[in-house]
Amino acid sequence: MTIETKPPLPPFNLASATQKVRLAEDGWNSRDPQRVSLVYTEDSQWRNRHEFSVGRPQIIAFLQRKWQREHEYRLIKELWAHDQHRIAVRFAYEWKDETGQWFRSYGNENWEFEENGLMHKRYASINDLAISESERLFHWPQGRRPDDHPSLSELGL
Secondary structure, eight states, rough: OOOOSEEEEESSSHHHHHHHHHHHOOOOOOHHHHHHHHEEEEEEEEETTTTTEESSHHHHHHHHHHHHHHHEEEHHHHHEEEEEEEEEEEEEEEEOTOOEEEEEEEEEEEEOOOSOOEEEEEEEEEEEEEGGGGGGGOSOOOOSOTTTEEEEEHHTT
């Protein structure tokens, strides 16, 4: 039996925690629920806003619902803090709803990892701010954020 691993593995240092955050951002910007779910343990526990999910099937279902209503989704994550097996992240993402109203959603996530690098716990707190299209700051083509695109700190967010 092969044990799943998702490097970088804990214990985290600044470089490996920063890499883990960027890999997570890249996965979420793919908007592929199956791909995203593979970085979580089979029994991963989530709290996302008011929803609680346990396990990959529930995570996939959550992400499918999310990206059906959040169009033109673009996300930036930034490392806030880390220790041996935990990472704290702040993030912002822009999206529009079915009426064409744009939003910037701001949040924080707390992550806890198993030894194999899979995330076992994810707790997210998120607030939405309605913005006009002219206020948008995330303009890259959907998918991975270009390496030269400003970070949240560089954008003053």
